[in-house]
Amino acid sequence: MRRLIALFLALLLLPLSSALAEEKELTATDKLPTDDFSVGEAPSESGYYMELREIDGASVLVSCYSDESIFCEVYTRRMYNADCHIARVRIADASQLRTAVASEISSKSKLGTTNMAKMLNAVVAISGDYYTYRKAASFVARQSKLIKAKPSSVLDQLIIDYNGDFHIIIGEDKNKEVASYEGNIYQSFTFGPALVVDGVVQEKKDYTFDASGRTNQRSAIGQIGPLEYLLIVVDGRTDESKGMSCWNLAKAMAELGCVQAFNLDGGGSATFVWKNARQNTPVNKGDRAISDCIYFATTVADGEQ
Secondary structure, eight states: OHHHHHHHHHHHHSOEESSSOOOOOOOOOOOOOSSSOOOOBOOOGGGEEEEEEEETTEEEEEEEEEOSSEEEEEEEEEETTEEEEEEEEEESSGGGEEEEESSOTTOOOOBOHHHHHHHHTOSEEEEOOOGGGOOSOOEEEETTEEEEEOOOSSSEEEEEOTTSOEEEEOSSOOHHHHHTTTTOOSEEEEEOOEEEETTEEOOOOOOSSSOSSOOBOEEEEEEEETTEEEEEEEOOSSSSOOOBOHHHHHHHHHHTTOSEEEEOOOGGGOOEEETTEEOSOOSSSSOOOBSEEEEEOBOOOTTOO
């Protein structure tokens, strides 16, 4: 009881901010390789801190990480009757937005996202598109390496270029548009549906995955602006949080500031990792083993802050 009282008093002493994250300038100039799966520096314990923020008229405890190369804030917010785990991330260089695979890219090996994040020195991580699960046509690239080369006629496509900018491709014939990015494809995901494209919330449509009106556990990534991103995992299949339809997720991503947003593998795969621990409520007993994850890394070594 004394510890709880002490924690409550400590929270009262935290500064209350009405805005998300003061815009700290990121001055680091180091870059990470974009053509291999090497990892960033281990986050420094001194880079973590807590703040109280005013969000939608309520005081929300926000967990933050900050150094000269990255700023990340993580919090939980109730949206569309579901619990959403959210990370807003700014990075100094696009190479800090990274992907990883469970083993060799040609392998069908699988690993839980939390375990991958621990090995990757991830500041924050979420599950990817589980590309090895699908045998159908896909256009998949990780860290500049092309894994699958046939764009899908039915699934939407996300391409991330070497500036860290998102390009979402929809429609049946994607070949010409995908080809236009040749030489500038850093990461590529085949899953979807597209949620927000060029600032426009996408309308409900028939889709291969369970994207109708059904609520489920969801995972998505979005771009807010240059080198600024949003990760979200929505709790689902529980009494407290039934989940979210993709179309409510699209509206949520737009409300959170995304101009581009893309749905990733959800359900039992959806995992949000912060400080080497899973933050969302698992559908299964633990992490589902999958092929890949997305994460953000720091380039600042411990002791250089």
